[in-house]
Amino acid sequence: MSEASRWQLMPELSPEEFAALKADIAANGIRVPVVIDAETGAVIDGHHRLRAFEELRAEGVRVPAYLRDVRRFSSDDERLAFVVAANLFRRHLSRKERAEVVAHLRAEGWSLRRIGETVGVDHKTVRADLGEIGEDSPIAIPERIERKGGGTYPASRPRPAPSIVVESERDQRRAEAALHALGDDAPAKLLGLARAEERARMARMAELRRVEVPERIAAEFYELRLGDLREIWDDLPDASVDAVVTDPPYNEEGVPLYEDLGRLAARVLKPGRLAAVYCGHVRLDEEMELLRTAGLTYVWHGVNVLPGLHTKIRTRMVNGKHRSVLLFSAGEFEPRKWIHDTFVAEGRGGPESRPLHPWQQSVATMRHWVFMTSKPGEVVLDPFVGSGTCAVAALSEGRRFLGGDLDPACVETTRQRIEELLSDRGETSGDAS
């Protein structure tokens, strides 16, 4: 039995019923969300709606996108209980149809009592239904269901499932990933997609913080350091770095770090080379001033344009659609190639499909600034590496990479992303020390 047909235990609609459903969907779209299993992506409830929708689209009828209710079930038993509950209140079943549902539940190991309670008949009727289709073989009944990740709960009381309602296939994948990452920690209620992703990120970071991260991970193409940028780069030789590409924190507490960054960049950059520094909107003037007073020279103001993404700054009533990237040089700027000062991200332009950090940038924007500020084989430094976006960008562009972060979870995430990148390319990173 396929994963999808396993949950299609309700009888097929008659041709008349299906035609009526299709006409309704043509006129009004799908009004009841299609329920999707977060673990497998299988449709748990809504096969008929979906079939009607797909047929209409194939016939050229313009039907609006439908809502997808992505749910995480912790067992097959929970899935089944959900399908039965969702369908019974919507459909009137004939005796024969009900008997088929009863037999299906019995084959899944449900007790007569529980089937009766769910279907709304007494256990004698259940037995009679089973007799009608000749399926009354006794089956072991689980008293408790094992939950993935440990623990059990009573078979007769399924937990409500955590769920996220979304509109597009892309968001469906994001919802599946977030629910998968949360596992049994997902609260059993309706969640917003952004909130669920944020929780998943936090859970992942908390998990990684338990990993023992060495202060330095040095390998052939890169080196990662754990700690405060004001301390960990003291031994990095003067004029040894070809470009700094970085994304410091933009919140109020983060602003003084622009001065520390400026000082570090002014010292370690080769003369005339560039630092590309991502900046927030609200305190841009202070950030520029700090980079300048720390010893860097202002060169240019670049931007990343992010279609689909908005930074709503309510206090100023501004709907922002770009991120500023300031270019400052160590000493007098020595141009080496034409710089394109605007990067327009394709699609939504936001973080990667796999959310790893609350302030994660897209690899595409960072690749642009790595490409503009350095050449293959040169050394790029990001002292605020976060989830390692700049590391992936620099290594993808054939640069060497130095990165650091205060947070051990960030250093570990970066290490993992680099390892994935190198193993996808069939390269090894050399010894870690």
Ligand SMILES: C[S@@+](CC[C@H](N)C(=O)[O-])C[C@H]1O[C@@H](n2cnc3c(N)ncnc32)[C@H](O)[C@@H]1O
């Ligand atoms: C805006 S985030 C970087 C996000 C990154 N660009 C990404 O795509 O994932 C800034 C990072 O700076 C780190 N940080 C904050 N203060 C720091 C300090 N004093 N020294 C080193 N890292 C610091 C934070 O832990 C955070 O991960």
